[in-house]
Amino acid sequence: MDYPEYLRKVPKVELHCHFEGTVRAATFADLARKHEVALPTDEVARLYDYDTIYEFLKIFGMVSSTLIDRADFARCAYESLEDGVRLGNLRYREMFFNPTLHTRRGIPMATVIDGLVDGIRAAETDFGVRCKLIADVYRQDAPELARQMVEEVLANRVDELIGLGMDGAEAPDPPEKFVEAYRAAKAGGLRLTSHASEDAPPVNITTCLDVLGCERIDHGYHILADTAVLNRCKDEGIYFTCCPTSTAVVYGWPDLTAHPIKDMVAAGLNVMLNSDDPTMFHTDLGREYVELCTALGYDQSTVRTLVLNGVDATWLDDTDKASLRTEFTGELDALDAALTGTDR
Template identity: 75%
Template sequence: MNYEDYLRRVPKAELHCHFEGTVRPATFAELADKHGIALPTREVDRLYDYDSIEGFLEIFGLVATTIIDREDFARVAYESLADGRDRGGLVYREMFFNPTLHTRRGVAYATVVDGIVDGIRLASRELGVECRLIADVYRQDNPAEAVAMVEQVLAHRPDELIGLGMDGAEAPDPPE
């Protein structure tokens, strides 16, 4: 076995991964087609082309608009965990997700979290990969939106949801 194969096979824990950033390009395109969402290109291999953090965040936001129903969330979570296992020996992940990216578009919080949990539980049963969730407060949300999101998390928190975090562009909105 060569060194690269050895490194891929070593069991891994991933402690910082964003759900919306793990969508396969082909899944991104399929979900966009399913929900009638226009993409900047039909070339699947170019969907994630960007050259700055702002460009990444723009694509990240577009990806989020294609994940709408519970099955979409479950599919993305399962595929993400399968990819981690298959490409790098993933056995445990703590995955961030941003509820407000979805709830502000009219997707119910329960649809988001229950769908992700469906995918996590299926990956645990079928693949032996464990995953826990961290709900992110989006830095660019105002404090009232952040408080409302945290209240939703506290009201509907499956065992897989273990914490709160923060995401979004730091330059315009540092943590303090």
């Protein structure tokens, strides 16, 4: 076993992955045919090729427009988890989805949630992978629409639906706009997270923690610009769900050695790794570990820290978390032993 194979095989948790960004290109093409949506190209391999963030957002919207029936959501959720298992030994995921992306097209909230849950339950039966759901506020929505979305999500609540998050372009729409949506989610018993300081100053991290009540931070790369925020997050043990490839592509960091994740880990923050929108960035969870850990020369002990940070950052209850930790530690020990003496 070589080191890249080892990195693919380590058991993984994923906490920052957008359902709509995990749809396989071939499935996107199938669903477009089924629902008579025109595609920009007939070549499946080129469907997810784009040059700018605006083209990416356009394709993202187009993929969403092909998700219509409960069965469409189920198929894509199932395949998304299957890919995580096959390519990265995914064992547990808390997955984002954007309710208003679908409800604004007239798709009932129940169709979206029930379809996702069908796919999640079938994937657990077939692959043993578990998955929970986090409904995301889309920042470019009006605050009132976001609050209504939360209420509708709570009215259609299933066991799998455990949290509220927030995504979309960060700079123009700061987190404090959505305090009502977060309040409603908390009152309804949802756990809270948010994309923050991905493309905006570290004050957004402080706002998410103190005003919205977030328990984790998604991305957070600009934290390095503010020592006070950084020290506070270290002291409080805040977990950061980081995504190497998608953000390197979008922000133009020339390679992963220039990615802020390197300095976040070195600074002692609790970082864990994720694939974000894997199919749309031609990546997968296993590849994220391979690319980042080899680029930064991370040894097995650092990889173990990243993996177990993932377990500790989940919203599983304490018993479940402890047993997942024991399971992962045993597998990491066995993989470490298998790697010893082989070529790095």
